[in-house]
Amino acid sequence: MNILLIILFALLQAPAAPPSVVEISAKRFEFTPKEVHLRAGEPVTIRLVGTDRAHGLLVKDLGIDLDADVGHPDSVTITPKPGTYAAICDHYCGSGHGNMKMTVIVE
């Protein structure tokens, strides 16, 4: 019995698994991938990597507001709520900037 309690205690004390990481690559004027799927209520780290110049990744409703430049990725950990969200680049990157967007689907 005592051994079982010790094992249970040890399990409860074990550090939680780190959030999974979703990496998004940005270059003029596209994100890769163009769509990501996340699990609702499950912490996840969103990591933005700029491959040619500074770019942003903004999803206000999910608390994502990243700004990455070449060699300087940016990341944020969120616990998303269900929904389909439009993500945009909000760091102006040229005349095709307005079309630089992707979709985040949380299920």
Added chain:
Amino acid sequence: MKRRDFLKFSGAALGGAALLRFSTTAEAGSFLRGRNGEAPSPFSIVQLSDTHVGFKGPPDPLGTKAFERAVELINGLDRDPDLILFTGDLTHDSDDPAEHARRMKSFRDIAGRLRVKKRFHVPGEHDAALDGGVLFRENFGETHYSFDHRGVHFIALDNVSLGKPIVGAAQTDWLKNDLARYPKTAPIVVFTHRPLFDLRPDWEWFTADGSAVMNVLAPYDNVTVLYGHIHRPDHHTAGKIQHHAARSLIFAFPDPATTAGERKPIPFDATQPFRNLGIRQVRSAPLSIEDMELTRADESGLTARLSLREIAGSNGIQQFVKGEVL
């Protein structure tokens, strides 16, 4: 309020936002007169926005024609406005800095045809976001500044040149210091490019730190914000602050309230090439706004037909009451 304490302010917004009148107090009038010797008195302005000189594409294959026509219209007004405010995206950017410089020169050439010489500019992201405002400053000076004119304090705010849609802490501090000298009743006009509130964030119609700017402006009783960027008229009140968007002179965007999904320009209509582009003039006596939409009757020339509509309402900007074609 005594009559002499009441300042009527009239403005005209090319293609969009306009304000009709401000009230002020003897205290504010006296303060502003003391700053530059100008007594508060009626005057008019014109706002032009989003001329995008250098843009070529399906939403507007006519390039600068609407801008040029607007210049003709302003020069033909019965009475010259005192000031002309340009609220950004004067040019369309280019990856080639020399080409962008040529576009800036072309903008200046066309704007230089305006009879009104007191012209003020703020940058849009297409003017200043790629180079941090270097080219803009070479052509127009600082990207943020302030001045007084006949009893009104004008503030130019830059919410584009840091790359992101932000004003930034340094400029916000500058704004606090600038305003600290003025009584709370002073009439204030802020002109900038992007909306300072969240109009449609997924279309990038917002300023990320706009709420910080609004907090600085909030104690003041009489603040009007004129902006562009959204290529359509829009009127919004937040607290005591009124926000008015101007139409563009290149192409229009649809109503975000009734448009789901992506932002796409309203397609070019060859039968009405200047549709949704135009000018708006506001006069103080008699109190009226004339909203003039440029349209073109034929393909061969650029003879514009002006649709004149009078607008009335408590603030003079809320509703159209009649329309006629000149």
